[in-house]
Amino acid sequence: MQMMIEDKPPLRLRLAAMGFDSVTLLALPAVLFVLALFVYPFIYGLILSVEPKDGAVWYTNYQAFFSDPFLYGTIGKTLRLAAPVTALCVVISIPIALRVRWMRHQRLLTTILVLPITLGTVLIAEGLLNYMGPQGWLNRTLITIGLISGPLQLVHNYWGAFLGLFISIFPFTFLLTLSYVTGIEPALEQAASTLGARPWARFRHILLPLLAQGLAVNFCLSFVQAFSVFPTAVLLGAPAGSTRVISIAAYTAAYEAYDYSLASTIAMIMAAVQLVVVAIILSSRGLLYRGPMGGAKG
Amino acid sequence: MDRNPLALRLWTTSIWVLVGFFIVNLLAMIASVVVNSFGTRWFNTWLPAGFTTKWYASAWLEFQLDDILIVTFQVVGAVVLLSGLLGVLGAYALARREFPGKRLVMLLILLPLLVPPITFGIPLATLLYQLGLGSSIAGVILANLVPTVPFVILVMIPFIEQIDPRVEAAARVFGASPRQLFVHVLVPMLAPGILAALLMVLVRTIAMFELTFFTAGPSSQTLVVALYYAVYAAGVRAGQSIDAMAVIYMATTLIWLLIALRFVNPTQLVTRVKKS
Structure with a gap:
């Protein structure tokens, strides 16, 4: 009997005490799924990228990418499109969200803004080709009211892709900003107002520091979408010129040249650039404010 | 001021x-x-010269929309069901248990939502082709599940945390098996959350372009990919015909959006569901 008491409890109980029991196992299918279809392909892509087609040295593909301006130039072109669009979306979304949070019929506005997210980038591209084309309603209106004399070239160039991307991403950014803004305790602003702070001072010293963390996350999530711009750049932009973005290069390598190794290399470089941008944004958010988000609530 | x-x-x-x-x-x-x-001929005027519905018939035939719609509904239906099953079970475990490595598991689940779909889409497509699943409907479904399973988990966790664990304890005391507990207690209580999460998955999957585009073959195209090819090759077919297809595409997504909006707040399509 003495022996029995000194024995450790059965493994099942010890695991249960740590939090592993039959309930925890319910997460197993989902975890295995993510491991099999996300982590494994990612690692597979990484390995594939260092195994060039003709059995050359491991870094051949990376060397090829960074020595060919047609390939490495796509990073700059993608950033030149994605960064300004994302920044513009975040900046414009702040004053609008600050105003809209006091609005009574918010639901109607948010429903209209959800439309572009639901329709997706392909439909927006097709719609804008009609709407902003040389014979489209936008140019006709601008000519009729006398702002311009001839139609503006708004599609099949950088600005076409820029506007298309803006329309696809702004609703997402705005709704995210709105959810952060409504999470701020209104009493903080009222207190500042009572103490004599003007609107700009209230924004600069109360709202902005509280929002900084949310805006950084918002920028990252919006940037993920802007950076992987593909249909917009092909259909609305100049896919052979100013909007030859990195996803076009990856697609061409995989489905036109059938060089999956190079395609995986481009995908990995894309992920790396994305991670660098996210790291820069998330590390700089601490410059403004460190502390709990959402203020006095919770 | x-x-x-x-x-x-x-x-x-x-x-x-x-x-x-x-x-x-x-x-x-x-x-x-x-x-x-709906226009007959539209050139250099504010509105088309006349109106007709003939483009819908021609788009339906030209683009074989009946096949494409069947594929779309198969893909979307399977993605909704599977991500619901995997996601709700996973969310339940993550909401109810604390265990070593939980933070790592959460990070693992967040990652597919934080990187552009193309970065894992291309290696995944290559892998699916090697497994013989390339350009099959099964491959398209698997690829689309990668972002939707984590999405359902993230949406469902706060819903599950809201439910008092004592309700489950009571059911156990009265002798409910784990299966009975799920079917008769948890699923009915979670129904609003599950419905909201799955409708959001539905709307997002119809519009999901990149992953479907990289994995689909000619016989496993969904509506959004078919629309992309039509716009890409514009000039081959009449513009009105392409727009007729675009309207059919809009109708399929907007119907579900309208249904979804009866159950969720539009902002929930983007942000996490609020607890209260």
Whole structure:
């Protein structure tokens, strides 16, 4: 009997005490799924990228990418499109969200803004080709009211892709900003107002520091979408010129040249650039404010 | 600005003008697609010369929309069911248990939502082709599940945390098996959350372009990929015919959006569901 008491409890109980029991196992299918279809392909892509087609040295593909301006130039072109669009979306979304949070019929506005997210980038591209084309309603209106004399070239160039991307991403950014803004305790602003702070001072010293963390996350999530711009750049932009973005290069390598190794290399470089941008944004958010988000609530 | 009401009013007005400008352009863009799809000939005028519905019939035949719609519904249906099953079970475990490595598991689940779909889409497509699943409907479904399973988990965790664990304990005391507990207690209580999460998955999957585009073959295209190819090869077919297809695509997504909006707040399509 003495022996029995000194024995450790059965493994099942010890695991249960740590939090592993039959309930925890319910997460197993989902975890295995993510491991099999996300982590494994990612690692597979990484390995594939260092195994060039003709059995050359491991870094051949990376060397090829960074020595060919047609390939490495796509990073700059993608950033030149994605960064300004994302920044513009975040900046414009702040004053609008600050105003809209006091609005009574918010639901109607948010429903209209959800439309572009639901329709997706392909439909927006097709719609804008009609709407902003040389014979489209936008140019006709601008000519009729006398702002311009001839139609503006708004599609099949950088600005076409820029506007298309803006329309696809702004609703997402705005709704995210709105959810952060409504999470701020209104009493903080009222207190500042009572103490004599003007609107700009209230924004600069109360709202902005509280929002900084949310805006950084918002920028990252919006940037993920802007950076992987593909249909917009092909259909609305100049896919052979100013909007030859990195996803076009990856697609061409995989489905036109059938060089999956190079395609995986481009995908990995894309992920790396994305991670660098996210790291820069998330590390700089601490410059403004460190502390709990959402203020006095919770 | 407090001392200067004019400046304040100007600022407010300019914000509303900006919002109005965005919405007017958005709606005009959608309207131009709809008008064009019904137009006979539209060149150099405000509106088409006449109206007709013939483009819908021709689009239906030209693009074999019956096949494409069947594939779309198969893919979307399977993605909704599977991500619901995997996601709700996973969310339940993560909401109810604390265990070593939980943070790592959460990070693992967040990652597919934080990197562009193309970065894992291309290696995944290569892998699926090697497994013989390339350009099959099964491959398209698997690829689309990668972002939706984590999405369902993230949406469902706060819903599950809301439910009092004592309800489950009571069910156990009365002898409910784990299966009975799920079917008769948890699923009915979680129904609003599950419905909201799955409708959001539905709407997002119909519009999901990149992953489907990389994995689909000619016989496993969904509507959004078919629309992309049609717009890409514009000039081969009449523009009105392409827009007729675009309107059919809009109808399939917007019907579900309208249904979804009965159960969820539009902002939930983007952000996490609020607890209260």
